[in-house]
Amino acid sequence: MPHNTLLTQSLAWKDLEIHYQQIKGLHLRDLFREDRLRGNRFSVEACGLMLDYSKNRIIHDTVTKLVSLATARNLKPAVEDMFQGKLINKTEKRAVLHTALRNRANTPIMVDCKDIMPDVNSVLDKMKLCANKIRSGEWTGYTGKPIRNIVNIGIGGSDLGPSMAYESLKYYSQRNLTIRFISNVDATHFKEQTHDLDASETLFIVASKTFTTQETMTNAYTAREWILTNMQHEEAISKHFIALSINTEAVVEFGIDATNMFEFWDWVGGRYSLCSAIGLSLMIAIGPDNFEQMLEGFHAMDCHFRETPFDQNLPVILGLLGIWYNNFFRTESHAVLPYDQYLTRFPAYLQQLDMESNGKSIDQDGRAIGYQTGPIIWGEPGTNGQHAFYQLIHQGTKLIPADFIGFCQSHNDCGDHHNKLMANFFAQTKALAFGKTGDMLMKENTPQELIPHKTFEGNRPTNTIMAVELTPYTLGTLIALYEHKVFVQGVIWNIYSFDQWGVQLGKELASNILPELNDGIYDKHAHDSSTINLMKYYLDNNI
Numbered sequence: 001m002p003h004n005t006l007l008t009q010s011l012a013w014k015d016l017e018i019h020y021q022q023i024k025g026l027h028l029r030d031l032f033r034e035d036r037l038r039g040n041r042f043s044v045e046a047c048g049l050m051l052d053y054s055k056n057r058i059i060h061d062t063v064t065k066l067v068s069l070a071t072a073r074n075l076k077p078a079v080e081d082m083f084q085g086k087l088i089n090k091t092e093k094r095a096v097l098h099t100a101l102r103n104r105a106n107t108p109i110m111v112d113c114k115d116i117m118p119d120v121n122s123v124l125d126k127m128k129l130c131a132n133k134i135r136s137g138e139w140t141g142y143t144g145k146p147i148r149n150i151v152n153i154g155i156g157g158s159d160l161g162p163s164m165a166y167e168s169l170k171y172y173s174q175r176n177l178t179i180r181f182i183s184n185v186d187a188t189h190f191k192e193q194t195h196d197l198d199a200s201e202t203l204f205i206v207a208s209k210t211f212t213t214q215e216t217m218t219n220a221y222t223a224r225e226w227i228l229t230n231m232q233h234e235e236a237i238s239k240h241f242i243a244l245s246i247n248t249e250a251v252v253e254f255g256i257d258a259t260n261m262f263e264f265w266d267w268v269g270g271r272y273s274l275c276s277a278i279g280l281s282l283m284i285a286i287g288p289d290n291f292e293q294m295l296e297g298f299h300a301m302d303c304h305f306r307e308t309p310f311d312q313n314l315p316v317i318l319g320l321l322g323i324w325y326n327n328f329f330r331t332e333s334h335a336v337l338p339y340d341q342y343l344t345r346f347p348a349y350l351q352q353l354d355m356e357s358n359g360k361s362i363d364q365d366g367r368a369i370g371y372q373t374g375p376i377i378w379g380e381p382g383t384n385g386q387h388a389f390y391q392l393i394h395q396g397t398k399l400i401p402a403d404f405i406g407f408c409q410s411h412n413d414c415g416d417h418h419n420k421l422m423a424n425f426f427a428q429t430k431a432l433a434f435g436k437t438g439d440m441l442m443k444e445n446t447p448q449e450l451i452p453h454k455t456f457e458g459n460r461p462t463n464t465i466m467a468v469e470l471t472p473y474t475l476g477t478l479i480a481l482y483e484h485k486v487f488v489q490g491v492i493w494n495i496y497s498f499d500q501w502g503v504q505l506g507k508e509l510a511s512n513i514l515p516e517l518n519d520g521i522y523d524k525h526a527h528d529s530s531t532i533n534l535m536k537y538y539l540d541n542n543i
């Protein structure tokens with residue numbers, strides 16, 4: 001939906017600018033002191049997630065004004081356009097329908113006058129059959145041995161989704177299966193991920209929407225060689241390779257039987273593809289029932305996002321708070337800090353989701369943008385981060401809003417580990433919000449010269465997201481929460497969140513440079529002096 005009014009000239013935006021000047025100096029210490037119920041007032045529960053956003057630098061009016069901004073930017077119709085399959089990815093002329101992949105209500109969703117749900121369901125059924133065959137040992141390799149090792153070859157959305165979700169749900173995985181992921185074109189990744197595997201028990205899943213991505217195809221051909229070297233027979237390919245793609249022709253050309261191909265569709269964006277066939281390695285690991293539980297979680301959050309008023313809507317609230325800091329406080333980055341070791345890859349997954357979606361500087365009307373868009377997303381699981389970069393969040397010169405994610409129950413009950421983890425979880429957001437004043441330090445008899453160093457200014461904003469346990473369902477809700485948060489921000493910034501033209505140039509230049517490296521001769525006229533020097537150094541020493 002085009003916005004002809006520039007965002008920063010809209011009334012809602014100007015109102016927020018004035019409001020920002022009025023409240024930017026307020027301290028969370030005072031806001032909590034003045035309103036004893038602030039913790040209750042700024043918290044929402046939905047889909048099994050509890051969001052406490054009271055430790056943000058906001059007052060009631062801030063939320064009202066941010067919601068008005070969302071309304072003025074036509075967020076509601078934009079959400080409907082996405083769910084209904086309108087061509088909202090205009091630069092690629094595609095619908096954006098990852099929500100159809102987990103449409104558990106099975107209501108018809110039309111693309112080009114055709115209901116896509118029968119196709120979605122039939123691929124899901126085919127995935128279940130395949131996963132069960134592998135899990136039960138019925139799928140045997142070329143020599144007749146059951147498959148025990150699953151290696152997903154893919155990159156970006158064809159890697160980060162399944163690898164993050166596999167790590168997150170490892171507790172639910174079938175432990176006699178080894179699940180590995182190869183993404184980097186660096187041969188080290190392939191070698192290290194396969195060196196201890198028996199080829200006769202190994203199945204490669206080549207995951208690539210386009211089936212043309214250089215890194216993935218290079219690794220896939222190396223895998224093909226590896227299987228052929230070990231099996232000596234071309235027929236082994238059909239037993240040891242599966243493809244997940246929308247490009248049947250390229251899959252067949254690679255030598256993978258079309259029956260071993262699981263399709264998806266161009267209306268599934270790479271970074272939104274976990275619920276499609278791209279999730280096959282995950283389904284093999286955790287089983288179809290758990291995979292479907294995850295889809296249920298996604299669907300619950302989809303419905304919540306579509307149906308709930310903005311001021312109670314988790315993705316909308318998170319999206320608006322992100323805009324509040326990014327555009328008014330002018331923060332540059334946003335930390336995601338999961339207090340659960342299983343979520344170790346969650347920040348990396350969110351990096352692609354958010355930064356590839358909203359790392360744009362041209363608006364939907366083709367104009368250069370004069371305001372900040374997508375933030376830098378980063379993070380590590382707690383408590384490791386506490387002993388590394390939290391110092392800067394607490395006392396550095398940069399304001400870094402952060403999401404803390406934690407669970408009431410651990411899958412791994414062991415002494416008081418979980419209470420210790422969660423004590424840190426609660427302590428950190430408290431310390432960030434309230435800090436420690438010079439007066440408090442004096443009362444503790446802190447030496448005068450140390451007082452400035454030991455003072456914590458506080459007023460560092462955080463969201464806290466909690467759930468009972470990290471189940472497949474919970475993971476689904478969490479991922480969908482962030483997907484829709486990114487959508488909300490994209491709509492408000494009036495950018496296209498579902499293309500990624502910014503990754504093209506590097507790919508093109510690499511394909512020009514590659515033949516020069518292969519031939520050992522560089523074209524002096526094709527490059528700048530820096531690139532020539534670097535290539536020369538490489539070629540001189542790559543002997």
Ligand code: F6P
Pocket residue numbers: 155156157158207208209210211212213216270271356500503
């Ligand atoms: O990095 C660009 C990108 O196109 C991502 O958007 C995508 O997830 C990734 O490459 C992999 O693409 P494919 O699945 O087509 O191999």
